[in-house]
Amino acid sequence: MNQPEHRVFHSMGIPIHITLVGCSATEADHAAQKAEAIFNEYDLRFSRFKNESELMSLNNSNGVWHKVSLPLFQVLKKCVALSADTMGIFDASVGGILASYGYGLPKKFIRKTPFPTYRDLAFNDRELLVRLAPGQILEPACIVKGMSIDAAGQALSEVRGFMINAGGDILTHGSFNNGSAWNIAIQDPRDLRAIVTTIGIKNAGIATSGIYQTGGEHDGEKWHHLINMQTGKPANRTMSATVIAPTCEQADIEASLAILLPFEQTVARLEQRKLPYFLIYNDGHIAKNAAFSALEVPFDKIATDTV
């Protein structure tokens, strides 16, 4: 059994760690390069912060019809479908609110009231044209991050086993070691150096969404990036939500929604989709389903040095 290969690079503003098993160092280098190229491509297309990104030019289109690429068009359509599904609680128009907090503020930005929503978007499916409301700023990161990890995973499919960890969202493929699952720990939102539990997964994506890492203060009010767009206020009942799904895209979306949606709705949604979940509320209470418990790895199995 040869050693797992580790490669780390930065893209999309986050550290990305890839672990590969069953391949040589040269193959690992090659795989990491391919993955990095894919992340950079997604970053260049969908970044709300990069001046040269396609999203940036759409966000600066200021109320006129704008031609976009097929990938961006599809992402925006997905966002709108998700907004309709959640009665506007999720809305990619959140970009404007985040920008008004100073989190990626474009030049000459004026916050509009009432705030433009997904209903203000207009699409021309044949010509791939999109029209935003004046002052509307889109941030589809919630969907795009998971997509980029899945795309990188596709490119690495010839590697026997790998794990892509993009800033805490993880895709696993194959097995880690002689058929054993990848053991993924879940970070403690109250102490970032600690974990609360560990699960073993193969060929699955896992995403944790939380209000404890991205955020700050604006005019004396705490804010973070997960905002209930029905109210325009940051969601604040769930500290951390972890969801496991066949793809990182789905895991990432559902984890974000688990923070945004009311408790009953979150649980109903996840149960309906039969996804394992693990939620930590602000008072420290946890909610998890049997599907999640079945994946949990006993503590003594992770503390030993024999695999």
Place this chain on the structure above:
Amino acid sequence: MPTSFSKNIQKFLVLSFTAVALVVIVIGVSRTKKTDVTTDANNASPTPTPIDTTGAKTFTGTSYQTPWGNAVASISVKNGKVVAVTMPQVPNSPPSIFAEPYLVDQALRTGSANIQGVSGATFTSMAFKSSLENALLQAQTQGETITGGTGTTTSTAKPVVPRKYRDDDDEDEDSDDDFFDFDDDEDDDSSL
């Protein structure tokens, strides 16, 4: 003055007794706690691997704050490997319902924990200071060498087991020249 002298002796005795008693209690509590974990583990999996902590040294880190009070982590080091981490004692948290943090962190992961990744809300940098790291540091300054550690590993009084005699697989760090293997309980299958 003989009276004040004996009073001092008394004070000293009382203090040292209290200190010893505290240590014993702390060890006792952490043992009990660990048994709990193992029992849970037994329910979850039919064949749990027991941790052999015989001859291991235990180091306690500085306390850190939780919503329910201060918690302290400790690690057990044996042959330069972290063999056990005690769950922190959180004074006022009701058991089981609350997500209790296991203080296994990046420092331990790079040591010997069988964890391949940590899922968390998007982070932009890796935090690296904790009660546990403090415990690791103490272990190092007291003559233990943690293999595959945090990059600050220093070779100290206790010899490192040369790689060819080890059956584990850490390949980074401790590339120091070979020492003689003083350890008697290494279950190595090499024919030496």
